[in-house]
Amino acid sequence: MSDSLFIKICGLKTERDVDTAVEAGADAIGFVFSDSPRRIDATTAAGLCRRVPEHVLTVGVFRDEPLREVRSLADRAGIRAVQLHGPDDRAYYDDLATGGWTLIRAAAFGNQVPRCGDMGEDILLLDAPVPGSGVPWDWTGKPPAAPGEKWLLAGGLTPDNVRDAVDATCPWGVDVSSGVERSRGVKDPALITAFITSARDRCP
Numbered sequence: 001m002s003d004s005l006f007i008k009i010c011g012l013k014t015e016r017d018v019d020t021a022v023e024a025g026a027d028a029i030g031f032v033f034s035d036s037p038r039r040i041d042a043t044t045a046a047g048l049c050r051r052v053p054e055h056v057l058t059v060g061v062f063r064d065e066p067l068r069e070v071r072s073l074a075d076r077a078g079i080r081a082v083q084l085h086g087p088d089d090r091a092y093y094d095d096l097a098t099g100g101w102t103l104i105r106a107a108a109f110g111n112q113v114p115r116c117g118d119m120g121e122d123i124l125l126l127d128a129p130v131p132g133s134g135v136p137w138d139w140t141g142k143p144p145a146a147p148g149e150k151w152l153l154a155g156g157l158t159p160d161n162v163r164d165a166v167d168a169t170c171p172w173g174v175d176v177s178s179g180v181e182r183s184r185g186v187k188d189p190a191l192i193t194a195f196i197t198s199a200r201d202r203c204p
């Protein structure tokens with residue numbers, strides 16, 4: 001992981017896209033294990049993880065999956081972090097913490113601003129109400145999280161809007177899926193590279 005803006009590229013399914021994200025400087029790459037056009041199985045993810053150097057965090061994305069499913073998929077794939085889109089249950093997080101994974105809690109930004117650590121997570125992801133939809137939320141209204149918190153901005157980011165979004169919200173990092181695709185579920189290597197370049201523009 002680098003000290004500059006942390007960048008996660010999510011929903012990768014192919015060797016070409018993993019290699020592109022790593023070479024372009026991604027800090028984390030995500031594999032979706034929930035219902036989605038980006039879903040892959042544990043065997044495919046394990047093969048892709050073997051291509052990823054140690055300094056890049058491999059993340060499994062789950063939505064309201066039973067604990068035993070999360071544990072089984074994460075173990076078989078060999079990922080190092082789990083991104084949880086529900087349930088917001090402290091016991092669920094405490095259980096997964098014993099597995100040694102970095103815990104990323106995804107929450108929709110609303111009237112109540114979640115705090116990183118409320119569920120024992122290591123990183124908070126503030127997302128649009130429908131994850132993976134490519135629809136941005138209004139990040140201009142008020143500070144999404146306290147300065148210094150380890151939080152990722154996600155939801156409808158693209159190479160064209162990521163720089164403004166970072167300037168407006170000062171997140172610890174950013175996360176993208178739809179905005180680097182040429183069609184739903186199909187990544188575009190040129191967009192992956194363009195996203196990382198734009199996000200880091202004027203950043204250390």
Ligand SMILES: O=C(O)c1ccccc1N[C@@H]1O[C@H](COP(=O)(O)O)[C@@H](O)[C@H]1O
Nearest residue numbers: 010036131132133134155156176177178
């Ligand atoms: O990508 C999906 O289909 C998905 C499915 C289930 C949970 C999360 C999912 N994606 C996450 O959504 C955000 C933002 O995505 P986008 O850039 O708006 O398309 C990202 O964290 C993905 O990991």
